[in-house]
Amino acid sequence: MTTASPDLAADSREALDAEIAALRRGATLWTRLSLEQRATLLERIHASTAAVMDEWADAAATSKGLGPDHPLRGEEWFTGPYMTLVSTEWLARTVRTLADGGNPLDGVPLDQTPSGRLRARVFPGDLSDRIIVSGFTGEVWFDGDVTPARARAAAGLGQRTPGVSGGVGLVLGAGNVTSIPVADVLYELFAFNRVCLLKVNPTQDALVPVFEQALAPLIELGLLRIVRGGGEIGAYLTRHESVDHVHITGSVDTFDAIVWGVGDDAAARRADGNPLLQTPITAELGGVSPIIVVPGEWSEADLAYQAEHVATMRLQNAGHNCVAAQVLVLSEDWPQREAFLDHVRRAMAGTPSRKVWYPRSEERLATLRDSRPDATWSDGGRRGVVEFACGADDAMEIQEQFAPVLGVTALPGVGQVFLDAAIAYANERLTGTLGANILIDPVEQTRLGDDFERALERLHYGTIAVNTWTAVGFLTPALPWGAYPGGTLEHAPSGLGVVHNAFLLARIDRAVVRGPFRPFPRSLSALRPRSRGAFSLLPKPPWFVTARTGATVSAGLTRFRAGGGILRLIPTMLNAFRA
Template identity: 60%
Template sequence: MPDAAPVKTRPTAPEKTTLAEAPALDSAIADLGTGLRAWVHVTLAQRAKLLERLHATVSAVAEEWADTAATSKGLEPGHPLRGEEWLSGPYATLVAIDAYRGSLEKLAKGESPLAGIPTEPAPGDRRRAHVFPQNPIDNMLLSGYTGEIWFTPGTTDAAARRDAGLAQLHPTTPGGVGLVLGAGNVTSIPVLDVLYELLANNRVAILKVNPTQDVLVPVYERALAPLVEPGFLRIVRGGGDVGAYLTTHKGVDHVHITGAAPTFDAIVWGTGAPAARRKRENRPQLKKPITAELGGVSPIIVVPGVWSDADLRFHAEHVATMRLQNSGHNCIAGQVVLLSAEWPQRDAFLAALRTAYDAAPARPVWYPRSDEKLAAAASGYPSADWCGDGTRALIEIEPGEDPAALETTEYFAPVLGVVSLPGNGQEFLDNAVAHANDHLVGTLGANVLIDPVTETALGAGFERAIAELRYGSIAINTWTAFVFLTPTLAWGGFPGATLQHVESGIGIVHNALLLDHVERSIARGPFRPLPRSLSALTGKGRMSVLPKPPWFVTSRTGASVSEGFTRFRMDGDWARLVGTLVQAFRA
């Protein structure tokens, strides 16, 4: 390794403030300046070893992590949905750590992280890399699921392979100190954002935990001890005043936030009339770079075809899961179902959807101010059906009714809408793509459900329509949460957002192959579960050995299977995995 470049750090003298926490925050940032000087001397091989240690410490607290998170959201022991917190917390973190470690090991040997990964053309002068599955374990646990990274138009294979590695191509060049303003809804998000700061950008980080996750701070401190001890990470609590202090601190070089667009605007432009003027004149009050993931209104495009009754039930449960997982408190929760008004099975699908939406297990609506969002939906759409325990709105937009509020408000609560569009086949799909692009706020994730016969019939027209969807993640016969959970895929809004028009955010995270030139991620899943997926053996669709994905809110064994999958990622115990797979077949 060459000698490290000199690290230039700005003075971190105390800010002029009356904030009680200021001295501790100043001290934390000073520690990170020292940690940054140490980080650039850590070789790639040593960084891979550090991640091995991190895998062990995360594994050691995984059960406490999942239990604490579930209980904090009102899911008491024995609740059928507690498995969500295993998958979206320690599972997501462990698979990301392992994927980053693999990339570092390749780079340490002088290889590209894309070495051995096939690429091929994609529509619109693009290339795509088939980045999932990476190994037989992926194939087994997530049978029938695949993932692709699509590069920006004009990117060549040579450029994609040459530039894979990002900051780890120059590991002795410091990236400064990054501030991570952690998300409050999903417990792995703050950890994954810290990892991306460190590995994609060579930035040590100060993580301000969202107050909704304060209960997890002791767990984070032990899970991330290999980063905290050498000064690569500091974890702090606090509200908006602490966040505001940190964003303007002279010792912070970069800000990353997972949250909502109004919070982003308040950081970048300020509040009130002066902020509006600054935004209009493009004079941001924030004087340092910022990246963000900000959510949006996600479409679920249901392409008409000839579906069996079992298909209708399965995908009705699929759509209910997209909305109700984590009680709808997800930036990628499906919110607007786009249906063909001419689909002969439209009414049958809606009936199955009402049944699934109503029958999903009861759970608290726990995220702050959700009651206000539900009240807004009730006021805007008095004809809404209130399902389940009365906290789930199902809004079917009737002819002449205005869908604007539904399509431009990220409710972040159990509110699901249905909008009908004209056409069948390609005509409907093109209408739905245009509608999603032009009417739904945000560009984070879109979902498409299509049976294999119809997809085959549309052929190149289907892939062209997918290319025209302006979303950073697209899930075909799966949910965009699969993209979030798959570390070799990238997560973020569609490229092109600006400070003034931030859409679903700026930049990407996850992306464990450390790829440059990323435009979007595409996940594909099986239209039918086992045993109906056996039709794939005759050339129709994708084969899957999963009777029902464990993340479905209707999975009878989802809690035990999610825990079992996580424990296998922790220790690789094949004997115990057999029992987990038996549970999966009982879903």
């Protein structure tokens, strides 16, 4: 039976019950739609998203305090309508392939890692990908015993059995990135055949009218309902007898409160192994993500560019990201360590000023400022660089700060010795398993050879980024996004399960994304015979917080994804060269 919340009025409970009852009827309709009809539905969502993309980006930027001329408004184009448009494109392609009797892995190169693990090279997918994110690639690594035949046999997930209903799913939406609630709804619907009740985080209430228009094709068919409200609404819904599954993007504290309750009762339940929540749950819960810098011989331009890269990993969305990198891991024995740190401090201080907007982040910042007076603070104390001793159980190691503060620590060694030590440190000392970043110059990576690839396999994170940021994996719907496998209800610091995963693949171990170490024009050296590294057309990726044309380029790329045609890319890419 549903447990009535004492804080929830009877009319509110009745309204929520009615929404769930409507979804129960919608679940039956969903099982009757053919794969062709489902692909068409995704194309309709693509069109309705394109129709509101300007409103979406403006509402998201305004809600975060980014005025009409703020240089960082491009973030809200990329992480809102752009990602939604690309997600519907990829999913529609998968569903149409299945409808035509094909397999989602048709045409996808499959090979093995040096350790013999199967991987699918799913990105880039077409010419536009190769232009927009030139030099970037993405791979899905499978569980150790998955063969090509097994991977193909399972590809498609719920769309292999479209007539089997997954019931009603509750999605507790994220409060920081506006595309996340939409992506989570689409994954519930297409991976598991679950119609959805989306409970929007209060920080995104202003986006509800946009969501309702973008997702109108789902709402009209009774496949989606959207509700607002605080914790009391969420508490009622998670324990509702007609909800078959819960998915949350949020904090581990919220997850634990849902699963175990709070206070002494929660402790007793944990001790007895008797969770309060009896409904199955998946979650994406963030964590403390590292940036491991493998020492090498870097030019001054390399030092400056990668410092801006590090600042972007920490400061995008004011640091209010589960994908944000929190701990920079350097080598004590790298002769360029101090020079690089100087560049990092300048990049952190020199990015455009912005508001720390997420609830309670100001309080976390104040605590850090009070406890770390020796840190390097900038932007009126709204961002900082904090150095700490490695493995000291520092707050930067054990608690996701969700604020624009970068931790810096160091380990001894160079080459493989350093890399192995940094991987062990990240696995054993940092909270969570969501994403890890590695920066390594092409000469050093070539010298390490297959040992570098084997080291990646020992790095237990759901997404690993080599010479790029894990956000590229997050924004690539072809790739899965979620914690490294192995989390439990008792211990799930970064969550359970994955989302995105537009190929609808099963038994995933992780995603690996790779990018160019050097931007254009210095990446031209990669075109020479026997050269090392990856070529890129991008002089500076538009998601860098230091990209001067980031807002214009991000909007232009979104309009292209809305259906502008390949020629419409030309002025946008020319703007990218002015970044």
